[in-house]
Amino acid sequence: MVKIGASILSADFSNLKEELKKAEEAGVDFFHVDMMDGHFVPNISMGIGIAKHVKKLTSLPVEVHLMVENVDLFINEFKDMDYISFHIEAVRFPFRIINKIKEIGAKPIVALNPATPLDAIEYILDEVHGVLVMTVEPGFAGQKFIPIMAKKIRKLKSMIVEGGHEVEIYVDGGINTKTAPIAVKAGADNIIAASAIFGKGNINEAVKALRESIEKKYLDDEINRII
Ligand code: DX5
Ligand code: ZN
Numbered sequence: 001m002v003k004i005g006a007s008i009l010s011a012d013f014s015n016l017k018e019e020l021k022k023a024e025e026a027g028v029d030f031f032h033v034d035m036m037d038g039h040f041v042p043n044i045s046m047g048i049g050i051a052k053h054v055k056k057l058t059s060l061p062v063e064v065h066l067m068v069e070n071v072d073l074f075i076n077e078f079k080d081m082d083y084i085s086f087h088i089e090a091v092r093f094p095f096r097i098i099n100k101i102k103e104i105g106a107k108p109i110v111a112l113n114p115a116t117p118l119d120a121i122e123y124i125l126d127e128v129h130g131v132l133v134m135t136v137e138p139g140f141a142g143q144k145f146i147p148i149m150a151k152k153i154r155k156l157k158s159m160i161v162e163g164g165h166e167v168e169i170y171v172d173g174g175i176n177t178k179t180a181p182i183a184v185k186a187g188a189d190n191i192i193a194a195s196a197i198f199g200k201g202n203i204n205e206a207v208k209a210l211r212e213s214i215e216k217k218y219l220d221d222e223i224n225r226i227i
Contacts, residue, residue, distance in 0.1 A: 002184050002214050003029035004207065005063060007194035008054060009045060009141045020057050023197060026207035030061040032192045037068040040090055041139035048077045055080045065111065065172070067138045075100050085109040085132045088120050098127045109170060113138060114146050118156055125165040131156060136173030141194040145174030150186045157187025177213035184214050
């Protein structure tokens with residue numbers, strides 16, 4: 001079954017405990033915590049302490065998405081996290097980073113900006129737990145899914161299947177009830193959403209709608225046309 005990750009970037013931070021609880025009750029599968037440094041992306045989101053709070057407040061897995069320039073500097077701060085996503089564009093020695101993430105007991109996920117070709121990760125596919133495909137330019141919630149990314153996801157899926165790799169595909173950015181089925185049909189195993197979950201007013205309804213949209217994926221002619 002496709003897993004839904006709730007990105008807390010659009011959550012009400014003054015009420016984080018409640019927001020997490022509601023998302024958990026609505027049936028999300030994990031939490032996604034966006035860390036931005038103002039260098040790799042033109043935004044600063046939240047500090048390391050927030051990720052630690054999230055981990056304490058939930059029994060669900062927590063995935064930290066590092067949109068930072070100096071990945072190496074921060075890995076040790078995330079010892080308690082289940083998954084650590086780092087950007088291939090930010091690291092010079094990905095095998096080193098992957099090993100460091102494994103050493104602290106987390107699972108590595110390699111993330112790619114929309115325009116980064118899949119070739120960049122061809123030789124690390126056996127080393128990572130997942131590949132996170134950004135379907136918007138990283139930095140902000142509430143942006144529009146870039147349609148050509150459906151082709152990228154599909155190509156990645158073929159690469160994984162043909163190579164016999166055991167890697168999960170994560171899709172992050174602009175995911176809503178229209179784009180989630182596109183991502184899933186293209187090959188996503190996990191979809192991540194911020195504004196479509198926390199920006200709607202009713203978290204329970206929003207997660208339900210997202211889940212339903214995925215289940216209907218094979219019925220939609222429009223999706224077949226896009227992919
Ligand atoms: C963007 C972040 C995403 C973001 C998604 O830089 O990596 O995780 O929170 O936000 P939505 O779902 O609103 O596009
Ligand atoms: Zn993210």
